[in-house]
Amino acid sequence: MGKVKQEKKKKSSNGIVKQGIMFNKNFGQHILKNPMIITSMLEKSGLRPTDVVLEIGPGTGNMTIRLLEQVKKVVACEIDVRLVAELQKRVQGTPAQQKLQILVGDVLKTDLPFFDICVANIPYQISSPLVFKLLLHRPFFRCAVLMFQEEFAKRLVAKPGDKLYCRLSVNTQLLARVDMLMKVGKNNFRPPPKVESAVVRIEPRNPPPPINYTEWDGLTRIVFTRKNKTLGSSFRQTAVLATLEKNYKVHCSLHNKEIQPDFNIKQKIEKILTEVEADQKRARTMDTDDFLVLLHAFNNEGIHFS
Incomplete structure (x- = not known):
């Protein structure tokens, strides 16, 4: 009562x-x-x-x-x-x-x-x-x-x-x-x-897109933190580079891949962004297909977001 x-x-x-x-x-x-x-x-x-x-x-x-x-x-x-x-x-x-x-x-x-x-x-x-x-x-x-x-x-x-x-x-x-x-x-x-x-x-959407949703979520979290900035700028942030480098080393360890002594995560990220012509794109103008292309390009090079 x-x-x-x-x-x-x-x-x-x-x-x-x-x-x-x-x-x-x-x-x-x-x-x-x-x-x-x-x-x-x-x-x-x-x-x-x-x-x-x-x-x-x-x-x-x-x-x-x-x-x-x-x-x-x-x-x-x-x-x-x-x-x-x-x-x-x-x-x-x-x-x-x-x-x-x-x-x-x-x-x-x-x-x-x-x-x-x-x-x-x-x-x-x-x-x-x-x-x-x-x-x-x-x-x-x-x-x-x-x-x-x-x-x-x-x-x-x-x-x-x-x-x-x-x-x-x-x-x-x-x-x-x-x-x-x-x-x-x-x-x-x-x-x-x-x-x-x-x-x-x-x-x-049934079936759903054939991707790892946790990976997708990690990617969009990075690019939408500053949605008006270019992707090149978003991926040059120190904390982002540190996280992706750590993930890359774990990926290489799990797949028995050797990491070159002169490996540079920043250069690797910039190379991927340039190849898919995404360096100057901004998250606020990109659609789901654009992000799928980007995620696929990163994953193919061993760069992961989860």
């Missing part, structure tokens, strides 16, 4: 009471209240009666109930035990009860089961790690229709040369096709968030 009282005292700063439930801003709880947006999200996801759907952050279940009417099974992942109880209450004694599985806990720490479609109003503070958890999930799912903070959504779909184009853009677009579906005003939520939102459709 003491915990409940304490939470109620904090409601002015930490939550808002609606329907007997205090929404917790620490969990990013903003409940989507507009049924038209829910309808649109479900239509865009291309649901089939045989589908298993993963819903992240079902809240009070407004979208969950609609999903249960249309698909074979819904797996709902919810961190807040109070909302879990509310959701269970809504389906109790109905045919939908047998079709709903609830995973209680943090979705980032949860082993996700098989699913065909993911539909969710994402707690914004977990947006980036969640996108990559989904994209690296196996077996593949068909698509995800997800609500994000508008600027995050714009970064996901940004193209080379766009102001918001960044490492998030290129890493996501390597693994998936990403489309902006619609913008959603803050007044469609209870309580209203401080920022506008947007819905994005993510369709994993």
Whole structure:
């Protein structure tokens, strides 16, 4: 009882009471209240009666109930035990009860089961790690229709040369096709968030590009640290050269390759960049194919990023 009282005292700063439930801003709880947006999200996801759907952050279940009417099974992942109880209450004694599985806990720490479609109003503070958890999930799912903070959504779909184009853009677009579906005003939520939102459709590339994703991530981390600088400049940084030299020596040791006494990592990097005509390129204007060519060239010469 003491915990409940304490939470109620904090409601002015930490939550808002609606329907007997205090929404917790620490969990990013903003409940989507507009049924038209829910309808649109479900239509865009291309649901089939045989589908298993993963819903992240079902809240009070407004979208969950609609999903249960249309698909074979819904797996709902919810961190807040109070909302879990509310959701269970809504389906109790109905045919939908047998079709709903609830995973209680943090979705980032949860082993996700098989699913065909993911539909969710994402707690914004977990947006980036969640996108990559989904994209690296196996077996593949068909698509995800997800609500994000508008600027995050714009970064996901940004193209080379766009102001918001960044490492998030290129890493996501390597693994998936990403489309902006619609913008959603803050007044469609209870309580209203401080920022506008947007819905994005993510369709994993199946099969994925035949590369080591950890290697790719290491490369893009280096070049996007200073995305407006030339690649030549990015790779001349002392810390970058030291890391790549260490990785190269490990590679040579594992493959019984002799390192020449006059070996110079800086010269080797510059030679590779010149050969693929990338020395004067800037990360902000390069697309996934450009980075794939670059990664392949480095790896062929024994230069690794992981």
